[in-house]
Amino acid sequence: MSSAIYQATCSAPVNIAVIKYWGKKDTTLILPTNDSLSVTLDQDHLRSVTTARADASFGAQDRLWLNGEEEAIKTDGRIRRCIDEMKKLREAKESKDANLPKLSGWAVHVCSENNFPTAAGLASSASGFAALISSLAALYELQPEVSSSELSRIARQGSGSACRSLFGGYVAWQGGEQPTGQDSLAVEVAPQSHWPDLQALICVVSDAKKGTPSTAGMQRTVQTSPLLQHRIKEVVPERMVKISEAIQKRDFDTFAEITMADSNNFHACCLDTAPPIFYMNDVSRAIVQLVEELNSANEAEGKGKLVAYTYDAGPNAVLYAPKANMPQILQTIRHYFHNADFDDTFDLLGKGVNASHRGAQEALGLPLSLPSSFNSNVIPVHEAGAVRRLIHTQVGDGPRVLERGAGKESLLNENGEPIRLQRAKRA
Amino acid sequence: MSSAIYQATCSAPVNIAVIKYWGKKDTTLILPTNDSLSVTLDQDHLRSVTTARADASFGAQDRLWLNGEEEAIKTDGRIRRCIDEMKKLREAKESKDANLPKLSGWAVHVCSENNFPTAAGLASSASGFAALISSLAALYELQPEVSSSELSRIARQGSGSACRSLFGGYVAWQGGEQPTGQDSLAVEVAPQSHWPDLQALICVVSDAKKGTPSTAGMQRTVQTSPLLQHRIKEVVPERMVKISEAIQKRDFDTFAEITMADSNNFHACCLDTAPPIFYMNDVSRAIVQLVEELNSANEAEGKGKLVAYTYDAGPNAVLYAPKANMPQILQTIRHYFHNADFDDTFDLLGKGVNASHRGAQEALGLPLSLPSSFNSNVIPVHEAGAVRRLIHTQVGDGPRVLERGAGKESLLNENGEPIRLQRAKRA
Numbered sequence: 001m002s003s004a005i006y007q008a009t010c011s012a013p014v015n016i017a018v019i020k021y022w023g024k025k026d027t028t029l030i031l032p033t034n035d036s037l038s039v040t041l042d043q044d045h046l047r048s049v050t051t052a053r054a055d056a057s058f059g060a061q062d063r064l065w066l067n068g069e070e071e072a073i074k075t076d077g078r079i080r081r082c083i084d085e086m087k088k089l090r091e092a093k094e095s096k097d098a099n100l101p102k103l104s105g106w107a108v109h110v111c112s113e114n115n116f117p118t119a120a121g122l123a124s125s126a127s128g129f130a131a132l133i134s135s136l137a138a139l140y141e142l143q144p145e146v147s148s149s150e151l152s153r154i155a156r157q158g159s160g161s162a163c164r165s166l167f168g169g170y171v172a173w174q175g176g177e178q179p180t181g182q183d184s185l186a187v188e189v190a191p192q193s194h195w196p197d198l199q200a201l202i203c204v205v206s207d208a209k210k211g212t213p214s215t216a217g218m219q220r221t222v223q224t225s226p227l228l229q230h231r232i233k234e235v236v237p238e239r240m241v242k243i244s245e246a247i248q249k250r251d252f253d254t255f256a257e258i259t260m261a262d263s264n265n266f267h268a269c270c271l272d273t274a275p276p277i278f279y280m281n282d283v284s285r286a287i288v289q290l291v292e293e294l295n296s297a298n299e300a301e302g303k304g305k306l307v308a309y310t311y312d313a314g315p316n317a318v319l320y321a322p323k324a325n326m327p328q329i330l331q332t333i334r335h336y337f338h339n340a341d342f343d344d345t346f347d348l349l350g351k352g353v354n355a356s357h358r359g360a361q362e363a364l365g366l367p368l369s370l371p372s373s374f375n376s377n378v379i380p381v382h383e384a385g386a387v388r389r390l391i392h393t394q395v396g397d398g399p400r401v402l403e404r405g406a407g408k409e410s411l412l413n414e415n416g417e418p419i420r421l422q423r424a425k426r427a
Numbered sequence: 428m429s430s431a432i433y434q435a436t437c438s439a440p441v442n443i444a445v446i447k448y449w450g451k452k453d454t455t456l457i458l459p460t461n462d463s464l465s466v467t468l469d470q471d472h473l474r475s476v477t478t479a480r481a482d483a484s485f486g487a488q489d490r491l492w493l494n495g496e497e498e499a500i501k502t503d504g505r506i507r508r509c510i511d512e513m514k515k516l517r518e519a520k521e522s523k524d525a526n527l528p529k530l531s532g533w534a535v536h537v538c539s540e541n542n543f544p545t546a547a548g549l550a551s552s553a554s555g556f557a558a559l560i561s562s563l564a565a566l567y568e569l570q571p572e573v574s575s576s577e578l579s580r581i582a583r584q585g586s587g588s589a590c591r592s593l594f595g596g597y598v599a600w601q602g603g604e605q606p607t608g609q610d611s612l613a614v615e616v617a618p619q620s621h622w623p624d625l626q627a628l629i630c631v632v633s634d635a636k637k638g639t640p641s642t643a644g645m646q647r648t649v650q651t652s653p654l655l656q657h658r659i660k661e662v663v664p665e666r667m668v669k670i671s672e673a674i675q676k677r678d679f680d681t682f683a684e685i686t687m688a689d690s691n692n693f694h695a696c697c698l699d700t701a702p703p704i705f706y707m708n709d710v711s712r713a714i715v716q717l718v719e720e721l722n723s724a725n726e727a728e729g730k731g732k733l734v735a736y737t738y739d740a741g742p743n744a745v746l747y748a749p750k751a752n753m754p755q756i757l758q759t760i761r762h763y764f765h766n767a768d769f770d771d772t773f774d775l776l777g778k779g780v781n782a783s784h785r786g787a788q789e790a791l792g793l794p795l796s797l798p799s800s801f802n803s804n805v806i807p808v809h810e811a812g813a814v815r816r817l818i819h820t821q822v823g824d825g826p827r828v829l830e831r832g833a834g835k836e837s838l839l840n841e842n843g844e845p846i847r848l849q850r851a852k853r854a
Contacts, residue, residue: 226657226658226661226662226692227654227657227658227662227692227695227696227699229657230653230654230656230657230661231653231654234653234657235653235654257701260701260702261651261699261701264698264699264700264701264703265653265654265699267698268654268695268696268698268699269654269695271691271694271695271698272654272688272691272692272695273691274684274687274688274691275687275715275716275719275723276691276715276719278712278715278716281709281712282708282709285705285708288702288703288705289702289705292702292703296702
């Protein structure tokens with residue numbers, strides 16, 4: 001038994017799909033009914049961080065803490081499957097090199113935290129499972145022999161869309177054909193550096209009622225929506241090709257057109273479910289109408305689209321736009337949706353990076369300037385709080401190894417227990 | 428020239444589709460992209476009434492008044508086309524019988540009124556064009572030689588769904604194959620008397636914003652929605668067969684299931700349009716959720732569905748249910764949507780037929796009794812006015828000839844001008 005500490009800490013990003021994943025053909029292996037494509041968002045703003053340690057002293061039991069709370073690792077559960085698959089890869093590596101410590105035989109302690117509050121309305125399962133897989137891959141020193149795509153195949157079994165968070169930039173999840181799921185994995189369409197100019201504005205929309213959970217909802221759609229079958233067979237394959245080309249060409253107009261169409265197509269299939277599934281509410285729809293008006297007024301001036309919306313399984317809008325358009329978009333959103341908490345990650349207000357601003361409409365250094373034919377009555381100015389919070393971010397890179405070994409990034413203390421949990425105990 | 432008065436007054440009903448019409452393959456002839464099927468509502472409650480008179484003294488100009496306002500009859504317009512087609516049928520009749528007065532050569536004066544306010548949120552074009560065609564058919568004494576289906580072919584060119592208002596009961600609009608539109612007409616699936624037990628509750632939903640007009644909206648869907656093509660080719664044909672069978676069997680469960688699925692499928696195609704078209708709002712969706720909960724709680728007791736919803740191109744719900752279920756449905760709707768104006772057409776409150784009640788929740792002679800597993804938190808109790816008005820009606824008969832000649836039903840005075848207009852002038 002070695003006295004060395006075998007540990008790694010990684011961070012992983014959130015991704016927001018522009019071609020949506022909805023429906024599984026295998027719910028255990030998480031094999032999707034169609035391909036999907038996403039943009040990875042910047043970890044400097046939104047991320048999951050995970051520390052994984054293997055130690056012979058941990059006994060037989062793997063343990064996992066999520067945001068300071070221990071989570072049971074259920075036999076046959078998704079976390080179990082991910083850890084087991086990673087141990088198998090380590091075992092294969094160890095079997096080729098007798099000098100390696102036999103980490104695959106030891107229990108692991110895993111501690112994971114998200115830097116974004118639940119209130120942000122963002123699913124944490126994608127970044128969370130990507131950080132889990134990345135930290136175990138770093139702990140087990142699996143890369144570069146094991147590719148990120150191979151890791152994504154395992155992350156997929158934790159949470160489908162997690163496979164896309166194994167890459168930065170523009171990422172496709174190839175649904176695959178094989179019943180084993182061997183070919184169901186993520187691939188990079190283009191790295192962040194190919195088109196770094198794309199920014200995202202997350203509009204967190206207040207919603208009284210919790211919608212249908214996506215896991216249950218998507219299978220109900222598979223079982224009851226006649227339109228979903230058409231989406232799977234005809235609509236998505238063509239869009240995957242076209243949006244990949246648009247990304248290669250940095251063609252924002254086409255990218256925006258397909259992104260908006262696919263968001264609407266996905267929500268149409270939700271509505272076509274029996275009973276119907278509603279994720280977008282009246283505020284979500286008002287944002288759609290505002291964006292469509294902005295775009296059509298800009299197009300009336302012979303220019304392209306300014307911005308694209310997309311909605312996941314909830315009422316929040318994610319707006320994608322080239323960096324240059326963002327001040328205008330922010331001004332417009334803040335005009336129609338007063339009092340939105342604004343995470344000023346790019347310091348547009350000059351009050352310091354990552355400041356959060358609440359309350360009065362603050363100037364963004366630019367007067368509100370709209371395309372000349374813009375119909376300002378397209379939607380009413382909403383009551384304060386209809387959009388609860390704005391998060392401004394951009395396309396980002398893939399998972400990062402923050403630290404190998406146990407240093408200042410570690411979420412585990414010397415005993416392999418969560419630092420946060422320990423602090424809570426002391427308090 | 429005869430000194431007799433050639434005039435007829437007819438009423439025609441509203442119809443609400445359960446398999447929706449959305450999209451034209453010929454916008455001039457109004458040839459639909461798919462078949463549709465509707466329930467005709469009772470004219471005792473909602474109707475258009477039209478008086479048509481032909482007189483040699485009217486000169487060359489046909490004239491038409493709608494709710495007291497004269498409407499221009501545009502060359503190449505839909506009203507023009509309908510009147511011309513009816514004159515052709517009269518001409519054909521005259522050519523076979525030289526004794527008939529040559530009404531086809533005279534101008535007509537047409538006066539039409541709806542008994543339901545615009546505020547009821549009901550499209551009046553279907554009942555309006557059906558009443559126009561029916562009154563001209565009575566004036567020209569075309570029936571029974573000319574069938575109601577043949578008349579429906581002409582009404583269709585006024586407003587697509589008007590063709591279905593030429594029959595009572597359960598009516599299919601067969602889209603047809605011929606480019607001339609010869610085979611695009613309405614047929615009776617079952618008369619009112621076959622299944623008279625079906626009632627309707629129209630929930631008029633407040634909406635700040637006027638939605639996309641259906642004429643423009645449907646063609647945008649045809650041009651941009653990939654899902655609509657699937658709806659046209661695969662979804663509707665199967666549903667037309669199944670719901671016709673359900674009507675034959677008076678099988679409310681199947682009728683309700685298909686009605687709700689098709690409403691959702693239609694609105695899904697609207698959402699799949701670029702830019703998307705939204706007709707349902709948060710209140711519309713709350714009614715869907717309430718109905719789904721009522722049905723699933725009733726099914727949990729081993730019984731069938733209680734009620735079905737359907738939504739046209741607007742936020743209003745039309746709820747269909749067997750008569751026996753209506754008091755419970757009314758109680759439930761009035762519990763969650765306070766202060767809805769209620770047209771008590773069946774005198775459930777015992778205060779007189781056609782009384783309209785506003786204000787406090789009034790008992791309907793029954794305590795609020797819900798299926799035992801009903802989740803009363805499925806939607807919140809809404810603010811007063813979210814549902815503005817409730818109209819309770821039932822399946823009804825086809826167009827009625829109220830009067831041949833000029834008597835008490837006439838909307839035209841002795842000079843062939845609107846009686847209402849004359850009164851307004853006097854006032």
